[in-house]
Amino acid sequence: MSKILPSIDEYIPHLAYDSVIFGFNGEQLKILILEYHNTGLFALPGGFVKRNENLDDAVQRGLKERTGLDKIYLEQFHTFGDISRPNPAVMRTILEANDHKVEEGNWLLDRFISVAYYALINYNNVEPKPDELSDSINWYAIDKLPPLMMDHGKIVEKALETLRNNLEKKLVGMNLLPSKFTMKELQLVYEAVLGEKLRRTTFQRKILGLDILKRHEKLFTGGAHKAPYLYSFKNKEPIEHY
Amino acid sequence: MSKILPSIDEYIPHLAYDSVIFGFNGEQLKILILEYHNTGLFALPGGFVKRNENLDDAVQRGLKERTGLDKIYLEQFHTFGDISRPNPAVMRTILEANDHKVEEGNWLLDRFISVAYYALINYNNVEPKPDELSDSINWYAIDKLPPLMMDHGKIVEKALETLRNNLEKKLVGMNLLPSKFTMKELQLVYEAVLGEKLRRTTFQRKILGLDILKRHEKLFTGGAHKAPYLYSFKNKEPIEHY
DNA sequence: TATTATTGTCTCATTTTGTTACAATAATAC
DNA sequence: GTATTATTGTAACAAAATGAGACAATAATA
Known part of the structure; x- marks a missing residue:
């Protein structure tokens, strides 16, 4: 069961990204949310940045792994860097629920700064795939989100705010609809x-x-x-x- | 001459911030630019984030050290994370021009992701102070900037673009003018x-x-x-x- | 062929913005 | 004092953008 954890050698420490992936089902705006195995914890899809990888590319890579979609319209909207935001206890819970032994001082328990992106994708082209630590990934209507872990609720709020403000300008980059x-x-x-x-x-x-x-x-x-x-x-x- | 370099123990590795500090002299918009000792290199004022410090607070701290101003209107506008952006050779030049011996593998020569902020301040309240590595800090009109090192030119461009787009909304937070x-x-x-x-x-x-x-x-x-x-x-x- | 739901477009009212005009000053020159 | 000058605050009207309703033109169905 226990898979190999991401190694500090491969990734930049203290740096993560989270993505708010918007989809549209014809009437409602929805967001992709992960649920972690045996924990009842809900989270935004996120990941880490490889040491020799552009930040933007890391997010594209994560999105492709989760949705199969390539070259998606992605917009970075904020970087969350408060000390209070990461929660080692939550991270430990997630890892241990997946049968990982986590030694004290593991880099995954450290403080993380997270760069947040939103994406606009066509709901119907997508076959969401959970990552190794999650047992499910599902669309949730934006007014019916489960309680999200850590500051992910705030991240969604800010994503929506940014999207609303930029709707006119981003119209053209929009991927929420089929091409016709x-x-x-x-x-x-x-x-x-x-x-x-x-x-x-x-x-x-x-x-x-x-x-x-x-x-x-x-x-x-x-x-x-x-x-x-x-x-x-x-x-x-x-x-x-x- | 040689001062003590920031230590990896105190700061989060790979993470920096840069600030685009706008001031207004009554007719032109200006920006604070640093010049490094004996190198001819121009740069935006930036710094590192302490391990137990909020990202936003780190920027406020840097701004206070450089301008004496407290509680300034600051807005984060983008995080720059391309691999191509840092340039170890440039960093080494700066450090060596300041009589620092830089061993191979020093964290300051690593890749850095930079969170960029802009600030709007009242030109007249400010007594700019250079940091340890710089010999001068000066106001430059935005259409007469010297060539900036690394990707700092791009950072300024993006700051201006954001400021222009948000001018209406940010009016109230504006500190470019005296209170009356x-x-x-x-x-x-x-x-x-x-x-x-x-x-x-x-x-x-x-x-x-x-x-x-x-x-x-x-x-x-x-x-x-x-x-x-x-x-x-x-x-x-x-x-x-x- | 009449009925129904929805679409594309027109018209007119309302609001917002562009442009010009002008009266009301503070100083200065006489 | 009184005319002159530069600049400000506001009114007035024109032009443009937006709100709101009306209506003819369909695709199906009854």
Whole structure:
């Protein structure tokens, strides 16, 4: 059972990252949360930085291991560096629940500074995979998160705040939707992120006014009503077949 | 001459901070830049984080040592973590120019991840003090910076970008002006930060509309014209006597 | 062919912003 | 004193952006 722990020789001590991975299921904004074996502890997916690895690459690597997704839109939003934030007791609990013997002074029990990133991914492309210490990884709606360990609750809060503030600017980098989408779907994303309803006509006019969308064929869903157009972002190659 | 180098026992390895300290002289935005002894190298003021010290506190401490200012408006804006960023040769040059013998493997020559902060301070309250390794610290206008070492040029760029994006929101935390100031002075700050001229009447209406200013007595400068009012930010105690 | 739900667009009201104008000063020159 | 000058505070109107509602144009179904 007991796997090999990350070694201090391979990683930079005292430095970690945590990632807030946002996904969208069509109506709600969700986040990927890990649950550790036999501990009842919930946490953000995180990891360590190799000694010869760029910080950004370390996060991409962790994200790929967990979601299978490559070259994801990632944004660093804050570095958490209070002394109070790490909790050796929590770390020890996690490790021991996994049958690791943890000697006093193990680097994993030290103080950690954590660089936090958020990612916007397409919920449907993803097959979440737990890491060695966790028994599950699941999507949770942002208003129904379990209590998170250490300061991970604060990290999520700050991620959401940053995302809300930058929504306009980050629209284009957005990966929450498939490459072709309807105006309605885009509006739902906005509403899920901002947490408020928007007016359809104003929203449509504003988005079209930004001149960042390319219009494609119509989408016939079988509903008894006029069919909406599909759009894609001008700066991205749309994948054919919706 | 040779002072004692910071010891690995006291500080967290591989972790540093750099600060972009903005000041305003009435017309231009300036930044504090260090010059290292006998090297011709220019750098941002930075430092290390003590093992039992909050990250934010470390930056406050460094700022206080360099400017004498306490409890400054500081904002963390990015963490720079590329492997290419540190340059052991540069660090060795700096240390050896200060008559330090640097053994191979010294922690100061390692890779460093740097958390970058910017500060907004009142130019006139400040008596910049160089640190042990530097022979001078000076204000430089943001469009006339000397070539900075390592990635410090990029750090400044990103600081400016962040400041411009957040100007509205950070207005209140602003310390670029004395506690009482005229509308004209405030407009000059905006123009210096944004790098563009603004229209007087629109600016005035907009700022007053935010309802964050308290109006005080008039300021008589001796000019042959109507005297402007002095204002202060509602959330800050104005210091009497302009 | 009528009905229903939803979409794209138009119109008009409201709000915000851009621009100009102008009266109200503080000093100075006469 | 009184005219002159530079700058400020604010009003007034124009232009642009946004809010809110109306409505015709569909895709299905009854």
